[in-house]
Amino acid sequence: MSFNKRLCFACDLKDNPELIAEYKKYHAEGNAWPEITKSIKDAGIIDMQIYLTGNRMFMIMEVDASFNPDKKSKMDAENPKVQEWEELMWGFQQELPWAKKGEKWIALEQIFQLEK
Numbered sequence: 802m803s804f805n806k807r808l809c810f811a812c813d814l815k816d817n818p819e820l821i822a823e824y825k826k827y828h829a830e831g832n833a834w835p836e837i838t839k840s841i842k843d844a845g846i847i848d849m850q851i852y853l854t855g856n857r858m859f860m861i862m863e864v865d866a867s868f869n870p871d872k873k874s875k876m877d878a879e880n881p882k883v884q885e886w887e888e889l890m891w892g893f894q895q896e897l898p899w900a901k902k903g904e905k906w907i908a909l910e911q912i913f914q915l916e917k
Contacts, residue, residue, distance in 0.1 A: 805863050805864065806868070807862070807863055807864075808861075808908065809859065809860065809908070809909040809911075810859070810860045810862075810906040810907060811857060811859050811860075811897060811907050812858050812860070812894055813857055813858070813894065813897055814853075814856040814857075814895065815856065815893060816856045820892075821856060821893075823893065824890075825853070827890075827893075828851060834882065834886055836880070836886075837883060840880055843876070844864075844872065844873040844876060845864050845868030845873075846862050846863070846868060847865055848862065859909070891905075
């Protein structure tokens with residue numbers, strides 16, 4: 802039996818309607834580079850969704866038991882296509898006001914869950 806876990810993150814886009822529209826095109830169905838979606842799946846990410854309100858984004862990932870964020874970071878650092886994508890995305894994204902330098906996607910703190 803596999804165990805799945807949900808991880809949630811936030812990141813800001815530059816507050817520019819033209820850049821936001823272009824960013825959305827890169828993420829429209831079928832437009833993400835196949836090497837990127839493969840790297841996501843290879844890391845143990847079962848599902849990933851990104852939501853946008855204004856220029857703030859929220860990413861929700863469902864990961865399996867094999868997912869390890871340090872391993873994913875290492876895999877990404879060793880993949881030239883992922884590095885190319887990340888550099889491209891930095892042209893649209895900006896750090897959240899409380900982020901450390903170079904940190905973009907910040908983990909959300911869960912503060913409520915409806916009782917089962």
